[in-house]
Amino acid sequence: MAHEGTYVPRTAQLVQSIEENSLERTFTFELLDGEPLRYNPGQFMLVTVFGAGEAPFTLCSMPGSDGLLRMTVRRYPGGRVTEALHEMQPGGHVGIRGPFGNGFPMEMLRGRDVLVVAGGIGMAPQRGLIEAILNDREQFGKLTVFYGMANPEQMLYDDLMQEWLERPEIDLFMTIDRPHPDWSGHVGLITTLFEDFEVDALMTSATVVGPPVMYRFVIKELENLSLNPEYIFLSLERRMSCGVGKCGHCAIKGTYVCIDGPVFSLTKYRQLDEE
Amino acid sequence: MGRELVMTREGAQSFFGRLIEEGPVMGPRERISQPGFVMFDWLDSAGQLRLKYTTTTIPPKKAFFPPRQPLFEFESSQPPTITAVQEATAFTLVGVHPCDLAALEMLDDAYAQEPAEACWPAARARARVIGVDCLPDEYCFCFGFGTCYGREGADLFLTPIGRGYLVEVLTEAGGGMLRLSDVEDATDADREQAAAFRRAKSERMTASIDASPAEFADILEEDDFGELWREVASRCYSCGSCNTTCPTCFCFDIKDEFDLGLTGGRRIRSWDSCQLQEFALVAGGHNFRRIRWQRVRHRWHRKFLYLYRDFGRPYCTGCGRCSRACTADINIVDVSNEIIGRARGRA
Numbered sequence: 001m002a003h004e005g006t007y008v009p010r011t012a013q014l015v016q017s018i019e020e021n022s023l024e025r026t027f028t029f030e031l032l033d034g035e036p037l038r039y040n041p042g043q044f045m046l047v048t049v050f051g052a053g054e055a056p057f058t059l060c061s062m063p064g065s066d067g068l069l070r071m072t073v074r075r076y077p078g079g080r081v082t083e084a085l086h087e088m089q090p091g092g093h094v095g096i097r098g099p100f101g102n103g104f105p106m107e108m109l110r111g112r113d114v115l116v117v118a119g120g121i122g123m124a125p126q127r128g129l130i131e132a133i134l135n136d137r138e139q140f141g142k143l144t145v146f147y148g149m150a151n152p153e154q155m156l157y158d159d160l161m162q163e164w165l166e167r168p169e170i171d172l173f174m175t176i177d178r179p180h181p182d183w184s185g186h187v188g189l190i191t192t193l194f195e196d197f198e199v200d201a202l203m204t205s206a207t208v209v210g211p212p213v214m215y216r217f218v219i220k221e222l223e224n225l226s227l228n229p230e231y232i233f234l235s236l237e238r239r240m241s242c243g244v245g246k247c248g249h250c251a252i253k254g255t256y257v258c259i260d261g262p263v264f265s266l267t268k269y270r271q272l273d274e275e
Numbered sequence: 276m277g278r279e280l281v282m283t284r285e286g287a288q289s290f291f292g293r294l295i296e297e298g299p300v301m302g303p304r305e306r307i308s309q310p311g312f313v314m315f316d317w318l319d320s321a322g323q324l325r326l327k328y329t330t331t332t333i334p335p336k337k338a339f340f341p342p343r344q345p346l347f348e349f350e351s352s353q354p355p356t357i358t359a360v361q362e363a364t365a366f367t368l369v370g371v372h373p374c375d376l377a378a379l380e381m382l383d384d385a386y387a388q389e390p391a392e393a394c395w396p397a398a399r400a401r402a403r404v405i406g407v408d409c410l411p412d413e414y415c416f417c418f419g420f421g422t423c424y425g426r427e428g429a430d431l432f433l434t435p436i437g438r439g440y441l442v443e444v445l446t447e448a449g450g451g452m453l454r455l456s457d458v459e460d461a462t463d464a465d466r467e468q469a470a471a472f473r474r475a476k477s478e479r480m481t482a483s484i485d486a487s488p489a490e491f492a493d494i495l496e497e498d499d500f501g502e503l504w505r506e507v508a509s510r511c512y513s514c515g516s517c518n519t520t521c522p523t524c525f526c527f528d529i530k531d532e533f534d535l536g537l538t539g540g541r542r543i544r545s546w547d548s549c550q551l552q553e554f555a556l557v558a559g560g561h562n563f564r565r566i567r568w569q570r571v572r573h574r575w576h577r578k579f580l581y582l583y584r585d586f587g588r589p590y591c592t593g594c595g596r597c598s599r600a601c602t603a604d605i606n607i608v609d610v611s612n613e614i615i616g617r618a619r620g621r622a
């Protein structure tokens with residue numbers, strides 16, 4: 001069997017590659033061995049493009065009956081794996097290891113209102129979480145989603161966003177950083193969505209995924225709302241080579257993001273601050 | 276301590292000769308082009324073995340985790356074929372000092388921590404290990420670290436005595452190896468000479484860290500020492516020599532390489548260094564330990580605080596390799612004692 005041992009991946013075929021915008025594509029993979037993969041929203045996979053290398057990507061949707069794996073990947077100039085993935089045609093093959101990490105702690109969200117804050121490609125891991133909540137809707141209270149992006153062109157999952165805007169069981173608020181001719185909605189940084197926003201502070205959990213610079217400002221807003229830091233969750237990005245807490249790249253202090261994270265409560269996140 | 280026997284100098288020569296005939300043996304030997312420079316490498320004959328040496332630049336962990344290790348080969352067919360690289364040959368690692376035996380055990384613990392890693396234990400299971408005792412130089416500081424007299428993981432352990440070696444038989448595999456050797460029962464005089472060797476070892480040790488591992492961990496945890504890290508970092512070149520020579524460093528990188536024909540290649544696991552600037556770099560250019568002092572501090576914290584908390588002992592054996600290798604003359608004992616001194620000065 002090819003997927004025995006720590007480092008040998010399972011083989012998967014690329015069945016679909018969808019252009020989301022000029023930087024990001026969503027890839028759908030099917031594992032050749034047909035063994036279903038169980039995972040939690042917020043967990044990540046290590047994806048191999050043979051010859052280019054291996055890189056971590058978060059799964060962006062929940063396991064469906066089709067057994068397919070979806071990941072949205074930004075192309076980074078000079079990033080060998082992301083460039084090769086973006087060039088790959090359906091029918092091409094990759095290696096897959098995982099799932100790795102903890103994912104979002106559903107037990108800390110269940111029975112509570114949930115505020116999802118996504119900046120840019122941070123919507124990718126949050127999409128899986130939102131799907132998980134929608135699949136089990138009566139287990140959760142109010143579901144509010146804040147989605148901020150630099151400009152309308154960057155929006156991920158356009159059709160899904162339209163669907164969510166129309167569904168009564170989810171309140172989606174979107175914003176772009178600066179005015180744009182193609183945008184008639186809210187304009188301003190994601191923090192401006194917090195103006196006049198009211199929550200039941202004791203009964204609300206929040207999840208935050210976005211670029212590093214966003215965290216500081218969003219955390220301040222969540223604190224202004226008096227949310228309990230034990231119920232605020234952030235997903236951290238680190239370089240990961242092994243996925244099993246050995247290679248050292250993702251280590252922050254004594255914590256390995258790849259096994260203890262990537263999702264941490266704000267309380268834990270503060271303890272990890274290296275500055 | 277196991278059964279004690281004596282192997283004469285001539286007996287040892289023929290023992291290692293037979294061991295090499297039986298299968299691959301790695302041990303300390305001189306580099307052919309550089310007499311006097313002792314390194315761990317495969318032995319062709321017993322005459323190459325140098326059991327009396329101070330230390331090697333590269334620690335013997337390379338026997339189990341080579342600096343560049345292929346993990347699997349791939350062919351770029353559709354679908355690709357993947358063949359795991361699995362070494363199966365049994366071998367013997369000889370001439371390992373107590374500090375390096377301790378380091379191997381630390382790596383056993385680190386790689387076995389859940390979720391466990393598979394390559395290291397597989398390589399360890401292929402090898403028998405013969406330790407040998409040593410005398411320190413001015414860089415060694417193992418005495419305070421409990422690694423001075425360790426026998427962990429050794430099947431046989433040799434202590435130099437007048438007529439050869441006092442041999443401690445520590446495992447069944449060790450006893451099995453002795454069928455290749457003529458050994459005699461140890462006399463009281465042999466035992467006294469071995470004890471004298473061990474006394475000389477600690478008496479000759481000049482360097483030491485001025486706090487117990489537990490106190491040092493507390494000191495590092497409680498205080499910032501920002502100024503000191505900046506001072507040390509101002510001398511550091513971020514070359515990573517401290518990591519590549521460290522017997523307890525276990526971080527690595529994983530990369531692919533293609534064959535020239537581009538029809539296939541292999542995935543390589545290679546030693547990595549937390550002192551290199553790109554170590555904590557992520558996609559998009561953000562670097563979580565961009566500044567040099569953050570990386571210098573990370574190394575000390577990892578050795579003496581984080582892994583100490585995880586495993587109950589510092590991930591430092593007192594071998595002094597990092598100090599010997601440092602191109603900027605940053606000495607692990609000096610810096611540690613400076614930290615301890617400043618902490619006590621504040622208290």
